[in-house]
Amino acid sequence: MRRGTPTLTSLSRSLAMLEAVIADGGARSVAAIARDLGVPAATAHRQIHSLVEEGYLARHGRGGHVAGPRLLGLLGRLDEKQVIANAAAPVLHSLAAELGCVIQLGTLEGDMVTYRIKTGQGAGNLFTRVGMQLEAYCSGIGKMLLAHLPEEQQRAYLAGGPFPALTARTITQPEALAQELERIRQQGFALDDHEVADDLFCVAVPIRQDGGRVLAAISITQAGTPVHSTEMLVPRLSAAAAEIEHTAFGRA
Amino acid sequence: MRRGTPTLTSLSRSLAMLEAVIADGGARSVAAIARDLGVPAATAHRQIHSLVEEGYLARHGRGGHVAGPRLLGLLGRLDEKQVIANAAAPVLHSLAAELGCVIQLGTLEGDMVTYRIKTGQGAGNLFTRVGMQLEAYCSGIGKMLLAHLPEEQQRAYLAGGPFPALTARTITQPEALAQELERIRQQGFALDDHEVADDLFCVAVPIRQDGGRVLAAISITQAGTPVHSTEMLVPRLSAAAAEIEHTAFGRA
């Protein structure tokens, strides 16, 4: 197993077998796959049987195989947005530790923001939890995501109020919200200026795919008197976003 | 490795490791994962290293790991539509063999139908090939998929003509096509009555997710004088569709 040597582990053989079975949509017989891969039929049968037992493949009809529940489950967690979350997790963890703030990552599902990552300390009564869904109009992440909705959907959202006030500063008027979204789109970051809770202040920036579609947003939340300025936070967040985008979508 | 014995293969260990790493979004250290899984640190390191070499994981920053390019590639081939194609392949193969016809599965990407499966014999000059993209307005699969577009998009499609005639029977008028789509939606199947080629006749039914969204369609093509009646084909196709839906979306 020296470096550079084309390794020959049982794992690589099994994964190659898995992909070979998946590749043809489950139609070809095991024997045919075995021939293609140049492995003995008995070996191919044993490997595929193991993959079926593991739930990574599932038998279907006569000799066919399709992706199994465990593989689908694994990949389900890796949809586009989850890919971002996976790429983001380590970046956000270290940034949160460095700044001593809570950092969150959220995505828009329908009208609601889903919080997928929450890391760091220092925003005592921030009530969000990973997996929680919140209305979009009042949070930094939510407004950022709304700001980049297709025009059609954004109009529909704005028409779909009401937008109850959570604090005295919550934006409750559709017109004001529309202006705010426009401003957010232009300046590239969103502020939650005590709009969701009286002592919380938050800055959010978008995560983009290939510089285009906004699929997620990340935010830093500070409680009470802010210790970091917006001017300092935006570039830091943007740098983190760039790193996340690169990890999630760049060449591996 | 007797039957029933909780097998302890190196494959299962590696897959468990893969999932453990993915599960936490790549944040936890290898040592932490090793403790959680109760395996020696050296083993965990070696396994993860192998997975990285295989391209199923990728290192990220300090000690973090995220999904690797090969795993993401697997995901790409297994998106929603591809999941259907995988589930459908064995069903369609046997049905095609049984009926002695060509059976195809297609999905709509933009304005074009992508043919993902083509199986069976007996439609000599049917020129489609797997992976080929064709205009939607003239084929059974295409019309079925158009019929279940959101109203907005369907209107846009109909306004986006022209629809060149491929045969004397091709529907070329937007109004006529709109009526045809409405009829298809109501009767639950689509006919291609020599609209795409002079001697081809085809019946198509939809594949639905949870009884709702139409994500794909399957069709039987007959050349020359049909040997099977539409009345006989529709239930057979529908049964196949039901089986595919169950495999793709039902409990595994």
Next chain:
DNA sequence: GCTATCATCTCATATAATGAGACGTGGCAC
């Protein structure tokens, strides 16, 4: 500068994967 934690490497050992062959089965042609 010291210590604790983590990552990496080596190596003897035991385990698990391998592949040839034999057997059972189903489909198909004649």
Next chain:
DNA sequence: GTGCCACGTCTCATTATATGAGATGATAGC
């Protein structure tokens, strides 16, 4: 009906491969 062929399954001796303890190097925290 009969024989043939391709496929799936099982066994078993052999060998390759994964394993885990421990030693070493690298890093962060105190």
